[in-house]
Amino acid sequence: MADTKEDLPAGTVSHHEIAPEAEKPQLSHEEELRGRDFTISENDLPRGYFRSASFLGSMFAIGLSFGCGVGGFTLVAPILGFIDADIGPDPNLTWVAISYLLTNSVGLMLVGRLSDLFGRRWFFIGGNILATLGCIVAATAPNIPALIAGETLIGLGAASQLSYACRCHQTKHLKFLWGIPFSGFATAIGYAFVFQSSVGWRGVFYVLIAMNVASTLAWFLFYRPPYGRKTRFLKDFDYIGTFIGVLGLILLLMGLSWGGALHPWKVAHVIFTIVVGFVLMVAFVLYETFGNLKEPLLPIRLFRNTGWVITIIPWALGAAVYYALAILWASMVATLYSGGHSAMWAGWRSCLSNCGILFGEYCGAWGKRKTNYQIMVVFLIGSVLLASMATCNHDTPVRAMVLVFLAAAFIGYNEILNSTVATIVIDDQREIGTATDIAGSARSFISTMCSNVYTVVLTNRLAETIPARVPAALLAAGLPSTSIIAFLTAITAGTPAAWDASSSAYSTVFLTTIAFSGIGVMCSFFAPNVDHLLSKDVAVTLHERGTEMVVGGSDGEGRGEGVDVDSWPSYVS
Template sequence: MEESPEKAQATRFSHESQLEKATPDATHHVMTGFDTSLESLPDGYFTSSFFIGTMLAAALGLLAGVAGFGYAAPVLAIINADIGPDPNLAWVGLVYTLMLAVFLTLVGRVSDVFGRRWVFAGGSCLGVIGSIICAVAKDIPTLIGGTTVIGIAAATQVSFPIVVGELLPMKYRFYGNALIFIFAIPGSGFGPAVAQGFITHTSVGWRGIYYLLIAINGTAALFWILFYHPPTFHMKHRSGKVMEYVKTFDYVGAFLFILGLLLFLMGLNWGGSTYPWKSAHVIAAIVVGFMLMVAFVLWENFAPASFLKDPLVPMHLFRNGPWVMSTIVLGVGAGMYYAFAIIWPSMVAVLYTNGDPMYASILASLVGLGLLAGEIIGGLLATPLGKTKFQMMFAVLSAGIFFGCVAVCTPDTKALACGLVFMGCFFVGWVENVCLSLTTIALDDQNEIGTGAGVAGSVRAAISTISQTVYVVVLSNRLTSTISSQVPPALVAAGLPASSVVDFLTAITVGTPAAFAAVPGISADITAAGLRAYKVANADAYRTVFLTTIAFSGLALVLSCFVPNVEDRMTDDVAAALHNRNDEKTVGS
């Protein structure tokens, strides 16, 4: 099952020689796992149909992955009104998040061992299946099932840094990821506007979202199958057999990891929303999930070699300081962003749009657009600027300042709020792309690029879920306090009978003129006073959430001081090259 000495030597020689040119102290930074180098690739390799087709497959896959829930999330209430109502609507978003978090690690490790081609092609095929299920759904449980499949597919699709990273020279990885992110703009940047556009301007309504996803996933799958020919299992393991690796796969570790992470994240998502925090459902899910994750770590570290020949997550990854710090900053940075991904859409709907759903969707898109702008520009500038440690310190500090300053915004400062949110998300995007790229660049063995990127993605998801839970709890508690203390007195002072206050608050929830007209004792002046008080109360609650981001920003700033500088790794070495359809020769040779 071991690689031949010739193959092992081929994967070692390249970077050792390159790094000796880059730094006089190469012995401290020796990397392995490279198949070739830029100067060894045939002329026309990067303009070949195989390479361009693979990059397009990765780009379309990312678009489908982020749009798989990005399109549906803003219009879930409309979908629920059409094929519901169903009390389990929240599971539509939950299953997507859970599948993504769990399967990122599995996608990375399985593709490292067995080859990537059919993992990524299969992911897009699953995206087609999940989109079809959702497109024809006649009830919410069917929609949940389809979104589960879409979430599993997305785990392969957002893992594009694995493909891009190993096919490009080390010095081009930041650029490659930045260019792929451009294709996410219609899905993540304009997701709310696209979704609302289907509702407002087409006869197919919300189902049009999934028709579009079928087309995108189908095209991506076709590109993967036609053009993506990375090293096969046989090329990775010359003397190994597939069934030998199937038999020795870490099934125990996979079981502990999947169940543990699922339960832990489910408990966090349930708390305070589906069930009270003190309920048995929440406590049991969090505690049992945490214990299973502890058991997983113990298994990976101490299981006898006779039982564990190929661990799901090699624990030596966590002894790689640069990789660990890049991964944690990636997660904490995402935690800063999620405050606005969750809060901003409801904030603009309440404070700044006066009930216009299309305008609300456009303003809501600022979060995704800001993040993508930072991912693209940050990726393009990362290599020329160098010193990624200082880039991350500056970007985290800037994001924290902009996010914290949103706390000064009121119902009358729409332009200021939009500008601050966009710039905050821009700098988080910068952090996101640089640290995402670093999770592959910082690996000492590039044969583990899938595992390193996959585990980093799962860690990011776990940290983001924790931060999301904090924000939701803070907002819920503050809204209860601010609305109850500010809105009723304002209504009574404006002349509304105290007995009608509850009716007015109910009318706000419904949001229709008929609902307000049915409130006893209502008038235009009272309605205006009540709505103004409601906006101010909401602004006060949002302010607390934005101030809460300072804690995450401070933590991220401290951690960013330990992000690595990687100028010495910006070499011409290439981890893997595409080969022809019917032989093992590099494309173009």
């Protein structure tokens, strides 16, 4: 795939198009060559490269895989209650979603580094095969444990499916197209299968099976990057660090997901998993730093790049807003605004936050330059709008819908810029997979923590506001005291007192976002300017079957000068 240093989507211009040559920052020879050893100017590409079957087929594979990776979670999460009613009930229902997030976070950490070392083609093919198997298991699941097993495989496969879409700039626009049905309208589609089809919730997985099969074939037939000998990395690979890091991340995320939501924080197994996971992650970092490793899983030098680190934080906090809105807005619609309306009405209104994210990403994709200033502005505005949701209650549905869409749009704008800059600002482009997927793993980790905080705050506030406000209002309305407990059990039917109590709880949660948004706003002021790194060069090109070698130049007829495959390192994309 054509990974370019101009990893900002369409409309971005190269630095030499916006400033005289004399104004460009002068880079050393080593800086110019680092990770760009095989860069090819756009003018030197073979004729018709961007119209070739390899390029177009790979674009299709990337876009469809992205839809599969996103849909494996977003299509399923909104209808878990209906699935539980069909093949449950099971107290472990929440693990359907948690298993996806856990395995996806761990998978991202592994896929980036391993594909940098061993090449990407079979990682992407293998990831799609794994996701296909997961969808088959989920589609035929007779119970919730089987569904959890399916989502575990889907999450692992999604690590590769979501990986390339985040670091290849041509896919940024495809991402929006595939994201419309599988992110923007995911809730409505899930509801439609449940309420308006004969196959029910299993239809979601039938669609995902077909998509995964098609994307697997597209990867196999069209994606053919250059490759080289990779066996030497097997001997030097960081097996010990990988084991420690993976185990530590799994335990830490499990503990954070359990605490406050599924179990009280003081429960022994919650404390144990968090503490052991944290200790293992500390040991992992120390081992990667001082272990004198030839091929570490986590190159610590990445964290010496201040611009890269600064970029990850607002990116991750933006993702936390995405997940928070996915939880809070759908719940808010169902609790405060769905009275007297159909289930599909609630499903469509629940799509507003995800549609806002996509709209913002699309707008941000056309940002041409000075992305650091754009990030400062959009993150601040999005944060203010999100906190303003605290002013909404049962009587302000229109205000809530407008604010949630606009807040999500500005946060989406922030996400697309930071996710792009994260691929450009790294010092060594040979580690683009490692850097991007470690950032993605950190994004998932921070999102999990923030989402858990929002969920716990909402649960605790509802536990306070409903008993404090609803019984008094019911007694004043003439309801016998002996009937209050039964009424509270059925409170989802909706009463003014219940709406007031719920509105107060949601307001508290949206005010809680200020703490995380404040951190992101401060980091945004230090966002790096990457204008000087933008060009129209192509770092790595795709080739037809049997010609998987680098095109080093063009003779004017579109015939590149071949380079012996054995001279190519294994990090090429």
